[in-house]
Amino acid sequence: GESVGLHLPTLSVQEGDNSIINCAYSNSASDYFIWYKQESGKGPQFIIDIRSNMDKRQGQRVTVLLNKTVKHLSLQIAATQPGDSAVYFCAETFNTGNQFYFGTGTSLTVIP
Amino acid sequence: NAGVMQNPRHLVRRRGQEARLRCSPMKGHSHVYWYRQLPEEGLKFMVYLQKENIIDESGMPKERFSAEFPKEGPSILRIQQVVRGDSAAYFCASSPRGKGTGTEAFFGQGTRLTVV
Numbered sequence: 001g002e003s004v005g006l007h008l009p010t011l012s013v014q015e016g017d018n019s020i021i022n023c024a025y026s027n028s029a030s031d032y033f034i035w036y037k038q039e040s041g042k043g044p045q046f047i048i049d050i051r052s053n054m055d056k057r058q059g060q061r062v063t064v065l066l067n068k069t070v071k072h073l074s075l076q077i078a079a080t081q082p083g084d085s086a087v088y089f090c091a092e093t094f095n096t097g098n099q100f101y102f103g104t105g106t107s108l109t110v111i112p
Numbered sequence: 113n114a115g116v117m118q119n120p121r122h123l124v125r126r127r128g129q130e131a132r133l134r135c136s137p138m139k140g141h142s143h144v145y146w147y148r149q150l151p152e153e154g155l156k157f158m159v160y161l162q163k164e165n166i167i168d169e170s171g172m173p174k175e176r177f178s179a180e181f182p183k184e185g186p187s188i189l190r191i192q193q194v195v196r197g198d199s200a201a202y203f204c205a206s207s208p209r210g211k212g213t214g215t216e217a218f219f220g221q222g223t224r225l226t227v228v
Contacts (some may be wrong), residue, residue, distance in 0.1 A: 034216055043116075043203050043219035044155065096184055099145065099157035099168065101216065 012109045019077040019107045020078075023090035028071060030092040034100065035064060035075045039086045047075070077108075085110045114138070116206050116220035117186075124226045125194045133189040133223045137206030144187045145205040145217055146179060155203060161187060189199045201225075 031052040050057045050064045063076040091100040104112035119137040147155040157171040161181035177191040205217035
């Protein structure tokens with residue numbers, strides 16, 4: 001399943017399928033990006049990060065892709081599991097700034 | 113190494129009362145960020161502090177809100193004369209270095225403020 005965070009805030013996928021969550025960022029000066037996972041009633045949890053000098057980074061079952069040309073970031077989750085159900089936020093920041101800018105978030109629901 | 117600790121987890125205040133939210137950063141972290149989250153929305157930056165200094169408060173409302181991070185003790189976010197619109201989840205994050213170095217921030221579990 002695939003979603004664009006700003007236009008489709010919810011995504012439902014079957015357990016075992018791959019998930020793709022998209023994020024469009026606005027600041028061309030942003031040079032560091034983080035994906036966070038937030039489960040209901042909890043704080044955001046770091047998943048994976050990527051710097052602007054990279055276009056791909058892989059973690060355990062997750063991959064982040066960065067396309068600076070179109071200012072687009074995506075999070076791919078392989079073999080999605082029920083425990084992956086949460087809201088996923090992308091956050092961007094730039095070196096001279098003091099804060100992370102968070103997107104609206106995409107709610108992922110994994111169907112057993 | 114305990115994570116970022118926020119307390120209380122839930123806080124109920126009547127309109128006009130004061131709310132005090134506390135955040136103890138991770139051990140060794142001297143940079144603290146406060147964010148506010150409304151239901152089904154993203155996190156909005158409020159303030160960035162280092163020990164004894166406010167570095168960036170561009171996201172803080174001009175009135176009723178204040179934050180501090182003393183040399184000893186937790187960071188405090190204070191909201192005076194609360195109104196219903198202050199009801200939200202308030203998250204604190206800490207990092208060992210300033211964000212400018214591309215360092216991830218670790219979040220606490222948040223304080224859910226309800227104004228009745």
